[in-house]
Amino acid sequence: xxxxxxxxxxxxxxxxxxxxxxxxxxxxxxxxxxxxxxxxxxxxxxxxxxxxxxxxxxxxxxxxxxxxxxxxxxxxxxxxxxxxxxxxxxxxxxxxxxxxxxxxxxxxxxxxxxxxxxxxxxxxxxxxxxxxxxxxxxxxxxxxxxxxxxxxxxxxxxxxxxxxxxxxxxxxxxxxxxxxxxxxxxxxxxxxxxxxxxxxxxxxxxxxxxxxxxxxxxxxxxxxx
Numbered sequence: 001x002x003x004x005x006x007x008x009x010x011x012x013x014x015x016x017x018x019x020x021x022x023x024x025x026x027x028x029x030x031x032x033x034x035x036x037x038x039x040x041x042x043x044x045x046x047x048x049x050x051x052x053x054x055x056x057x058x059x060x061x062x063x064x065x066x067x068x069x070x071x072x073x074x075x076x077x078x079x080x081x082x083x084x085x086x087x088x089x090x091x092x093x094x095x096x097x098x099x100x101x102x103x104x105x106x107x108x109x110x111x112x113x114x115x116x117x118x119x120x121x122x123x124x125x126x127x128x129x130x131x132x133x134x135x136x137x138x139x140x141x142x143x144x145x146x147x148x149x150x151x152x153x154x155x156x157x158x159x160x161x162x163x164x165x166x167x168x169x170x171x172x173x174x175x176x177x178x179x180x181x182x183x184x185x186x187x188x189x190x191x192x193x194x195x196x197x198x199x200x201x202x203x204x205x206x207x208x209x210x211x212x213x214x215x216x217x218x219x220x221x222x223x224x225x
Contacts, residue, residue, distance in 0.1 A: 006132050006144065008095050018096050019147040020132040023124055025087045026145055032083030037066040068108065075104045084145070094142045103141040110137035162224055163216035167202060174221050177202075181218030184211065 006018045044062060048055035074081045076099055079090040091099050091107075114123030114135045123135035132144060169177065177199075184192045189208070196203065196210035203213040 004131060004133070016096055018092070018144060020134075021089050021145045021147055022133045023127040025089060025147075026127070026133070027120075029081070029083035029087040029089055032086055033071070033081050034083075036082050037070070040066060071108050072101075072104045075099055075108075076101055080148075088148045089145055090148045091143055091145050094144055096144075099143055103143050107137035107141035107143050110140055113137070161212075161216045162220040163213060164220050165202060165217045166204065169202075169221075177214060178218050178221060181215050184215075 004020050004022075006020050008016050008018060041059075041063065045059060048059045048062070051058065071081050075091045078085075079092065079098060084090060091104070093099055093103060111123075114120055114126070114137055116122050120135075123137070126135045126139065127133045130139065134144060138144060165177075180195060180199075184195065187195070192211045193207045196214055197206050199214060200206050200210055203210040203217070205213050
């Protein structure tokens with residue numbers, strides 16, 4: 001299945017294209033995470049087994065942490081496990097927001113269902129039929145695995161300049177402009193240009209010039225002048 005894009009509309013009314021990941025990169029990330037788990041167990045088992053009964057109990061606790069707590073904690077804190085980081089993937093909420101604790105717990109607990117009857121068969125079928133490559137756990141939790149955009153070519157915010165908007169902006173429009181200036185530095189350069197082009201009627205410029213003019217207008221609205 002080819003990767004595709006899911007469009008969501010932010011509260012500011014800005015459309016975002018989320019590059020949903022297909023089953024192949026997700027399967028590779030899962031295999032890397034599996035190797036990490038077994039690698040840690042292989043390194044720790046000689047030490048823990050030497051402790052006798054206490055070591056056996058610690059070994060079981062370590063298995064629980066690696067196979068259940070490991071993906072939940074990393075997906076909430078960083079949005080990605082080690083395998084997903086290597087493959088450039090990230091887990092987000094359906095609207096593109098960071099994943100919360102409850103969705104992370106639900107999507108990982110339902111792996112036991114996705115694995116049925118064997119080899120992630122149900123999960124694969126769900127990924128192939130869902131337009132955004134979501135397995136059953138993602139559908140229930142409302143989560144989405146996306147490709148992480150590269151950070152190269154970012155345009156820094158210009159906090160040293162201010163420009164009065166050429167038009168009178170409504171409160172919602174002012175909030176959208178400030179939100180753009182706040183969030184855009186975390187986006188790639190091409191994505192910043194794409195969003196700024198939507199507001200080219202306000203900035204009277206396109207591309208990087210439009211981005212910098214929107215930053216300057218946001219500074220003016222925030223009183224940085």
